[in-house]
Amino acid sequence: MKRKQKRQIGISVILILCMVIAGLVLAKRNWGTDPGRTEPGYPGERESSLPEEPGGYSRTEVKKTLVMAVEAPLDAPYGKLAMAYKENVEEMSGGSLSIDIYENGLLGRSAELISSIGDGSNAVDIMLAPVRDLADAGCPDTGKLLEPYSFDGHAGFLKWASSREAETLLEEPEKTGLGARGLFFAEDGFSHLFLKENRMSVRGKRVAGEANDESAEYVDRIGGIYDYLPSVDIRDALLSGTLDGVERDCRFYQENALWEAAPYIVADSHLVSPCEALIKLGSVEKLSAEELDILKEAGKTAVEAFTEKLRQEEKDMLDEFTGHGAEVVKLKP
Template sequence: MKKRVLNAALAALLALSLTACGGSAKQETKAGGEKQETKAASEKGESAESKAEDASSQGAESASSTDYQVNEKAAADPKVKLVMAEVNPLDTIVGKTDLKFKEAVESISGGSISIDLQASGVLGSENDVLDSVLAGGDSIDISRISAFALTSYGGEKSKLLSVPFTFESREHFWKFAQSDLAKEFLEEPKEKGLPIRGLFYGEEGFRHFFTKEPAVEVKDLKGRKLRVSNDPIMTGMVQGFGANPTVVPFNELYSALQTGVVDGAEQPMANYLSNAFPEVAPNLVLDGHTLGVIEIVISDKGWAKLTENQQKVLEEAGRIAGDYDREIAEQAEKEVLTKIKSSGVNVVEVTDKAPWKDACKKVIEDSTKSQAELYQKILDYAS
């Protein structure tokens, strides 16, 4: 019951601060390519598409209004529907970004393109979706993924985006995300021969550690069992802290914390609150070790359904949705942090990140040495 109360509180908070809306059913979601469980949408026979329409009709709008100019040539093209997958609910940062993308595509195309946005993991985890698309499936056209999810499929450039302490600030990330270098990163799947292409980047906030027992400094994590996904960079980071990386599926994390299988984990703040983790791990350390970089990708089969004019619509809508994500992410994070603090969570502000970064030195070097020059280009955007 506590979990439902917290989930409801977060949904109300985000609806107020971001004019967001979404389903009220209890949901458990995950970030990246981790396994996920959801009890939403289908319980009442509601599709994520209908939820998206409800969100729009109840006032889901951008932080700054957008007047869409219809691409008349695209509007005259044959109608096509694209299915889009999202593992998170629509009232999250990424869900709102998806909605903005859908809105922009359908408006600019004059209705010749419609997007069936299936949220809350009803189409599977990010890895499930990628596996299906890369295997030649045609039931999903577009997906919002965590950038590091492509690492498992040979994404060496994408891997650099999840290296600890790569981005010093949001401004640093967005200088990269809106650069020509980012365009090269988005093209990596095509270079690797994968049947997908990147459309645009965004972010869902910095990731932080939360623990059952208080932790103030990085040395306090030594010997503790910290939950990780099956990701070598995250595992290396936790080992650098002197802690014991423990792989636990995301949908089992609450019980793993509750029973002591693990002593802590890490997530963006919104995920920490929405999944009721404060109940079982009421200590949040704002170390901001990684920025949650997201990417919207489309399959080759989905891209081929579109005319050249319609493809241009997706590219333009991607720029609009990326700008929108930039507008809402920081404010959403501030609102969530206020809620977390007011709920009694012990929040530790990390003012000196040098010890944390030093502890990650080995995994940073190991993960970037084969692409040192490219990695330095990313770092240079901080200046």
């Protein structure tokens, strides 16, 4: 009789333990999938308890996904930068932060996103905003980055991007009421001057530039006569002699094989069109200070590698152009 009672008690204990274990497994599964189960930050996401990363960043935060808008395609320079940034963020955070990139202006044009980034209708958390659009949206100090000779080439830009001046300028969007703050600056290439003839001066000569005030200001500063032509007409205008020069970047020169039409290159890095990575203030509120530091550090690392790659690509292109018979020259100061 006693043996039978002991057996029943043993069976009961085993059944209770099985129920407890099953309950714990179910509770753990529901923690991450039950829509009604939320943590601070984003609904339906569960906290992870992972070891600290080598860089000192803790991996004990709520897993979050940030939406990033890029107006360029992913195979364009700024698209490649966005991909590098995504990889850095996810690696540095140990996977607790992830980035979903929407390319080609899929979520809207940059100017539209900037104007709506402070309200609830904008699904973007982070965006690469052209400095020109930020200037038009009421960030005049940021707009000054577009002025001729603002930077001494790629190295000069990179040095500035990590300076206290750049850090202060990242605060301008928030101070002007745009509803966002800056994370980092980046550039995608400098403009140079390409000439039909080797001249110490271009005074009185017709030089085609891009359709903006900065190009016109540059051409005027070097004494030329500014003109705008569609890109497809520039090569023929140079060959026919109706145009004396063009100011564009090395990619444009390469794509249009201009070494015959304009074989003299003034590599003066006179203009650049940077972008600024913005994060919506509403998204900032859902992130910890540590997570914000990761977003900034990931940007800094991505920009350093990206800028060095641009510098090397430009050097390789100039070598290619000289191989085609082009010559690097200097204008008289």
